[in-house]
Amino acid sequence: MSLIVQKYGGTSVGSIERIQAVALKVKQRRDQGDAVVVVVSAMSGETDRLLGLAKAIQSQPAPRELDVLLATGEQVTIALLSMALQAIGCPARSYTGAQVQIRTDSAHNKARIRDIDDARIHADLNAGRVVVVAGFQGIDEHGNITTLGRGGSDTSAVAMAAALEADECQIYTDVDGVYTTDPRIEPKARKLDRITFEEMLEMASLGSKVLQIRAVEFAGKHQVPLRVLSSFEEGEGTLISLEEEIVEDAKIAGIAFAKDEAKLTVLGVPDHPGVAHKILGPVSDANIEVDMIIQNIGADACSTDFTFTVHRNDYAKAMEILRQTAESLAAREVHGDQEIVKISLVGVGMRSHAGIASRMFEALAQVGINIRMISTSEIKISVVIDEKYLELGVRALHEAFDLSKPA
């Protein structure tokens, strides 16, 4: 007998019919002899509906009260799913975050889970019941209702799996797994059977939005095997696990990309110690997150060129700040470009395999793509290129690294 935590998102429980379909899936698993805990989100559209009510009253709703309001979304789902399970002869019991004691800090709207009291759940599982838990929500030490922020149900499920020492945490969603890249860009993209936590983190943060980053981090930290699979199709999905369990000898897991970046460059900055801080300090003071940062020697030996990327929404503000900084630093000029895209090759295999970077640059050069920026880490190489080359670049790399063939 295994102990499985399953998580179904808003689309998977978006109607009575879908909730009934989920009930069947859950019952199937239980009928195999496994103990099942189900974590659910609010029915799709419900959180937005509630948020709309709140915003009609306050443009910045009081965080504590917003959590009281939003927590009702999942509470509706747990009740309906428990009814649907009982209706097909599967004993079930629902719990809100407060009832099952998902204890969090007091950061309303973005709380973090501290611990979970598993006694009640184990008692129900031992009695043969499926336990249905409201995701996304918890309770702080004063008994206030908290929420983990959007998408937090993934984290609830992983935290639940960790607390229960579950054999696997299964995240049911509307895709059937993690792909080598976005199939809308490269139709030959292949579903991965396995991927490591580190690779998944890079893939997720770079735009392949399948799982919440925090959930993956949490799963990695607590070594909870995580599986992404489809609510609507049969299949084994993708297992996210520790590196040592990955048997494939793949160098590259996949190709991620980010379309919403913009780059800013300041040229001819007098090269003194602390110049990077002087440039980026005012930007981060304005709460603008900086992604890639590159500093090069300038046209003459005593000056430097400095480039960084930000989210495209922050471009105008960042540019305004940078112009002021450039003036005070007596820099030569300031450039900006919003029509860029970042493509990243991700894979733990590149640690032990030389030549990945040069093969990447070669593949891009062969199709005539000029690289604007390069940044590397242990398991990732990112390049910034002109936006118009996005599809071409992704396909060239997918081809060059043979990603459409199973490793």
Added chain:
Amino acid sequence: MSLIVQKYGGTSVGSIERIQAVALKVKQRRDQGDAVVVVVSAMSGETDRLLGLAKAIQSQPAPRELDVLLATGEQVTIALLSMALQAIGCPARSYTGAQVQIRTDSAHNKARIRDIDDARIHADLNAGRVVVVAGFQGIDEHGNITTLGRGGSDTSAVAMAAALEADECQIYTDVDGVYTTDPRIEPKARKLDRITFEEMLEMASLGSKVLQIRAVEFAGKHQVPLRVLSSFEEGEGTLISLEEEIVEDAKIAGIAFAKDEAKLTVLGVPDHPGVAHKILGPVSDANIEVDMIIQNIGADACSTDFTFTVHRNDYAKAMEILRQTAESLAAREVHGDQEIVKISLVGVGMRSHAGIASRMFEALAQVGINIRMISTSEIKISVVIDEKYLELGVRALHEAFDLSKPA
């Protein structure tokens, strides 16, 4: 400084605009220097919407899960009202039934309140906050969410007022008080300034549906002064209080009526001890509630005639049962009539004033109304008449007892 518990029903909080109007009313009261606890229902229509979702899954939804589902209705309202209060500069904090520890028994869907932990509320009130509590719901000793059944928010408010030893419990609704009779039947009906708990119980149970009976009983038992008033109009409403506080010398408080009754008669039952039980036992075994019961001597001295009334919905079933009973008892015949109505004169004053009954019968006779049944209690006289005489009868009695003039 007074401590006031206010309760707003579903219609009063049926939209964002109405919630904002309630917030203004609450703030007004607090600005007068009073401490205010607000108990709210689900927004009108919400409970039915949730019930619809449940019934789409199970025709008889699991009671525990139904409570988890329905309790979200009030939770939405408390969050929105607290936001609306904060938006106009009035500090407020919301509590679910579980958070404020409204402890009930475990009878899901129709739980009864056992006690309320008032420590948390007093702490908030002392800190100058308005406390907004979800009505209709509580928590049992095992931490399960319970609901008090439809309309239970009135009871929540009264229980809250009793636990806090509030100076007054104000029930805001869509009528501006308790009237001498239904103004749709008698336009001259007058709003009462005061009424006793006993009178209110009789008026409520007989069809003047302003307040939940259980709430009135609870208020009477715990001597909580109760006031009914309108959410939409200004005014003092009607105060429901103990008899000794009623200064008016009114003989009659008002006229109630019930349009949905039906009467059944069995004639010529051999008059043996225990015959009433033999007739009514099978009826109550079928879960049919019996209202009036009258037994008379029959046409001959050794038989009896027996009449009782039931809700019109139960008439067919009751008649079927009665026919079987009549046969087994060798009764002469069975009659039934669905076109009847019950009119009741209610007033604690009639205890000490003789002649009320005869004046009532006289008034009805003067307009040619034949009385089919009579039943009396200490503070009430009820008659059953033909349905077609309802309006005529109510108006004749309203006139005869001078109810349109202030006492």
